[in-house]
Each structure stands twice: as C-alpha cells, then as structure tokens.
Amino acid sequence: MGAEAIDIVKFCKDNGLRLTGQRRVVVKVLLQSTDHPDALELHRRVTKIDPRISLSTIYRTLNVLEAKGVLEKHNFGDGPARFEAVDQEHHDHLIDVTTGKVLEFRSDEIERLQQQIAQQHGFEIISHKLEIYVRPKKPPRRKS
Secondary structure, three states, X not given: OOHHHOOHHXXXXXXXXXXXXXXXXXXXXHHHOOOOOEHHHHHHHHHHHOOOOOHHHHHHHHHHHHHOOOEEEEOOOOOOXXXXXXXXXXXXEEEEOOOOXXXXXXXXXXXXXXXXXXXXXXXXXXXXXXXXXXXXXXXXXXXX
C-alpha cells in the first residue's frame, strides 16, 4: 500500500488517532512498507526522516495502532514481533527460517479446503492465519 494513495491525516482521524508530527512519520513509513517490519527496523527507517523519534515512540505508536485494529502483529518463530496493515486482502505467509524473510501468498485452493474442513466439522470460519515455516531446498546430491 503506497503512502501517496493514503491521506495520512484522514487515515488517523478515521481510526481515532491523535496525529502528532512524529506519529505522522511513523504511520507514513508503515503505510509505505511492503514487508513486515519489526520495531527496530521501523525505528531505523523513521530516523532517516526524523532522527528525534525514539524507540519508545515507535513502541507506543505500534501498540496504539494494534489496539485500534489498524495493524496486525505477527510473531513468526523466535524473532521479534512484526507488523502489517490489516486493510490488505487476506493472505498467508511463508517464513524462511534461515533468513527471516516473509513471503505473502494467496491460494484459492487452500481457502476452499479450509472452508470445506470447517463445514465438515460443523463450523464456520470467522478468522484464520496460515504461517508455513520453510527453508531453501538443498539440491540433490550427485552420485560419484
């Protein structure tokens, strides 16, 4: 989601957020993110714009945005919590355990199977997350 397509003032107002100058920078950087930054990475990015923004401001802003339902917090394995905007189309995640890189994907077949399984057991899905932990395949060993 590109920040140029988002009116940050309207975004914060619509989500009941008081817009300080520092919060404006944090929200802008979050909205421009195409990955799932953690607090330290977000801090690194925002201090390029405004070096006065502290890590505690990042944590407070992330907590407020998560509490308002604007951000989703992910705990991918043993690493720090990472964040993404919730207004994106539903997707699932592949997490590379060797690099920590997160790849978003969508599979209509997986979505259909999940619905089918829930219905078979007498349930309807109200929410779900699929996280698949992966590592690069090793090439097959050559016989000598």
